[in-house]
Amino acid sequence: MRRRILLLFPALALPSLTGGAATAQQRPQVVASFSILGDMVGQIAGQRVQLRTIAGPNADAHSFQPRPSDAEALRNAALVVRNGLGFDGWVDRMIRAANYRGPVATATEGLVPRRMEAHGHAHGHGGAEQRQPHAAAPRTAPDPHAWQDPRLGALYARNIARGLAGADPANAAAHQAAGEAYAARLEALDVWIREQLAAVPEAKRVVVTSHDAFGYFGAAYGIRFLAPQGVSTAGEPSAAQVARLIRQIRAEGTTAVFIENMGSPATLERLAREAGVRVRGRLFADALSEPGGPAPTYEAMFRHNISLLVPAMRGEGA
CATH class of the missing domain: 3.40.50.1980 (Nitrogenase molybdenum iron protein domain)
Incomplete structure (x- = not known):
């Protein structure tokens, strides 16, 4: 490069x-x-x-x-x-x-970064990582998000x-x-987010999204984010990783499944179809929307995402 x-x-x-x-x-x-x-x-x-x-x-x-x-x-x-x-x-x-x-x-x-798996293994943030028994410890990298x-x-x-x-x-x-x-x-926005998430039981705070961009959000607010891709959108998840995530969605009854505003939604749409759930909308993670869109500013990004996440995690309209 x-x-x-x-x-x-x-x-x-x-x-x-x-x-x-x-x-x-x-x-x-x-x-x-x-x-x-x-x-x-x-x-x-x-x-x-x-x-x-x-x-x-x-x-x-x-x-x-x-x-x-x-x-x-x-x-x-x-x-x-x-x-x-x-x-x-x-x-x-x-x-x-x-x-x-x-x-x-x-x-x-001045920030001490979180660590995350360097490859696209599906795992949860804000909760226990999803690892296979006796598997070698995955390589980690700083989470930049x-x-x-x-x-x-x-x-x-x-x-x-x-x-x-x-x-x-x-x-x-x-x-x-x-x-x-x-x-x-x-800092006031953080308080507002906590107030909105108070309506979601802790057991329901599970979200599936395209790639591993929400680790800091999950750690801050007690939400497990599962993703078929890793830290970068450049890689493609393996068939085994996708299958493992489908089984987990079915087992946990996850209703909050989202695509992101960047990249191809094909993998997540196929995953949702095979898991028997529907994609609940589009979250903004690594980029804002155009000025006339739903997330034209950093603050608007959080308000838009929360407006979708809260009802989806609660199972409303599932």
């Missing part, structure tokens, strides 16, 4: 691309790796910056392929905002290819605000104040 990007952007690998050109602009340009981070930057900085989001609405940032124009955006960037934990590693490769030397804000800085816990989203907000303050000193106080206000909103 690195070789490909270097070939795509040979003209950008120049020592002059240091990110310093942004100081000549009226508003500094900030480049965010994917839509959730782009919204966070927008919520904090507003019109004080020019925002460029590389992997936009409904884009799968796991396997995103940058375009030459995306690398060109680094030429005038005052700040690059990335998730880290291996989620958007293509940003790091793009930075190296473009010889960008400006500041980079890592939203997950930390934004799925809004309390950790508040950490993201503070890290981004600190990055903005450093890259835009003239507005540092405004960025820091806006970051704190946004973090407080996310």
